[in-house]
Amino acid sequence: MEFWESLIVWVHLLLFVYWLGGDIGVFYTSFFRNNPKYDVETRTLLSRITGDIDMAPRTTMVLMVPTGFSVAAIHGYLTISSMWLIAFWIFGAVWLVLVWWLHLEKDAAKKAPWAKFDLRLRWVLMITFVALAISSFINNEPITQNFVALKLLIFAGTIGCGIGIRVAAKPYIAAFAQIKAEGSTPEREAILQASAKAARNWVKGIWVLVALAAFIGTWKPGF
Amino acid sequence: MLDSQTLWIMVHVVLLVYWLGADISVFYSSFQLIKTENSPETRAAVAKVLGFVNAFPGIASILMLPVGLMLANGKGLSPISGGWLAIVWLLAGVWLLISVSAASQRGTPLGKTYSNIDLWIRIVLIAVLTIAAIVSFSSGEPFASNWLALKVLLFAFVLVCGLGIRFTFAGLGPAFGRFMAEGSTPETEAALRVPVIRVKPWVLALWAGLVVMSLLGIAQPSL
Numbered sequence A: 001m002e003f004w005e006s007l008i009v010w011v012h013l014l015l016f017v018y019w020l021g022g023d024i025g026v027f028y029t030s031f032f033r034n035n036p037k038y039d040v041e042t043r044t045l046l047s048r049i050t051g052d053i054d055m056a057p058r059t060t061m062v063l064m065v066p067t068g069f070s071v072a073a074i075h076g077y078l079t080i081s082s083m084w085l086i087a088f089w090i091f092g093a094v095w096l097v098l099v100w101w102l103h104l105e106k107d108a109a110k111k112a113p114w115a116k117f118d119l120r121l122r123w124v125l126m127i128t129f130v131a132l133a134i135s136s137f138i139n140n141e142p143i144t145q146n147f148v149a150l151k152l153l154i155f156a157g158t159i160g161c162g163i164g165i166r167v168a169a170k171p172y173i174a175a176f177a178q179i180k181a182e183g184s185t186p187e188r189e190a191i192l193q194a195s196a197k198a199a200r201n202w203v204k205g206i207w208v209l210v211a212l213a214a215f216i217g218t219w220k221p222g223f
Numbered sequence B: 001m002l003d004s005q006t007l008w009i010m011v012h013v014v015l016l017v018y019w020l021g022a023d024i025s026v027f028y029s030s031f032q033l034i035k036t037e038n039s040p041e042t043r044a045a046v047a048k049v050l051g052f053v054n055a056f057p058g059i060a061s062i063l064m065l066p067v068g069l070m071l072a073n074g075k076g077l078s079p080i081s082g083g084w085l086a087i088v089w090l091l092a093g094v095w096l097l098i099s100v101s102a103a104s105q106r107g108t109p110l111g112k113t114y115s116n117i118d119l120w121i122r123i124v125l126i127a128v129l130t131i132a133a134i135v136s137f138s139s140g141e142p143f144a145s146n147w148l149a150l151k152v153l154l155f156a157f158v159l160v161c162g163l164g165i166r167f168t169f170a171g172l173g174p175a176f177g178r179f180m181a182e183g184s185t186p187e188t189e190a191a192l193r194v195p196v197i198r199v200k201p202w203v204l205a206l207w208a209g210l211v212v213m214s215l216l217g218i219a220q221p222s223l
Helices: A003-033 A040-053 A055-074 A083-104 A108-139 A146-168 A170-182 A186-219 B004-033 B040-074 B082-104 B109-139 B146-169 B172-182 B186-219
Strands: none
Touching: A003 A040, A003 A055, A003 A186, A003 B004, A003 B040, A003 B186, A040 A055, A040 A170, A040 B004, A040 B040, A055 A083, A055 A146, A055 B004, A083 A108, A108 A146, A146 A170, A146 A186, A170 A186, A186 B004, B004 B040, B004 B172, B004 B186, B040 B082, B040 B146, B040 B172, B082 B109, B109 B146, B146 B186, B172 B186
């Protein structure tokens, strides 16, 4: 492979490595956070640790957008002008700043509107990518290869699963706040467990989709 | 069509996910162990996370070698084929059993024996791989391409880093036991910090080795 081609494929691969690999730590730590045997202070700290490790998959997902399109472009699979790539990179950088700011900022009131914006952005991205993938399947535009369009569709699926996690975890966040403020009760723990379980199913969905996308990228089937 | 080489590349990449990608959780967790604001209970939970997630790189690193040799043979770059590859797989399987047993029997005399055997396997491998790489650079055998020979040499380097981690981290278990028994005192905290800080350069060197190896595997440059 040419130098630039290798370089961008390499970055794309490392993002995959830290997305799927980083998630193991998040997944396993979350069980300790959910465990009522630990005191609330410990669970709060474990929750923060889980959130920190989770920044690995969150960061990689954002950067997957510009690197994915760049890999497609460098292989000649895109019909759009390269100006769009610059736009994707700027978009990725700005979105990444937002995602990290939402993680580091502690003031919940200040964060709330931006968290809502981030969620809406994910909806818009998901719908846009589904539309682009379908258009590519039918017209070969903007992506000329079906396997690449399929990867974009799968990526839209991972965004959907991420939205699913946020929705599924809502009762969790409320129950955890109650446990922190007023202590653990069997009812609150039950809500927390049910919510965590639902969220875990979305997480597993992401794993399957991300692995599938990697597999298709390695295989590059013509269809 | 889907050929076996594609499947092995996918396995090769997934092993990197569970090696390099999982390692970030191990690395991050180790710093949570020495944070004085984390309670002993929190740190005990973090230690469990660390122990669990750390099993992934251990297993993935052992399987990387036979999978790598399969790929090299598939590309016609390695003379190890057919029955010899079967032997490589058999040996890797035995090594994996020994390594997993060493981890699961830790603290027992049997665990110590397994651990010593594992150590010697690694020392022999480092020597064999280094010699094979250097001979390949000068004569084109056993590995026909210099980029592959360099990957083999880097694998030996990564194994050395692994041993560095093993020896510097050996003090963590006893130090953590003392910390849990005696609580947070300046002495127990200091004893805990030593292995966590000392292991850092080894881990970073190991990651650098893996990251360079993955670039070499993608670019396959003529060196």
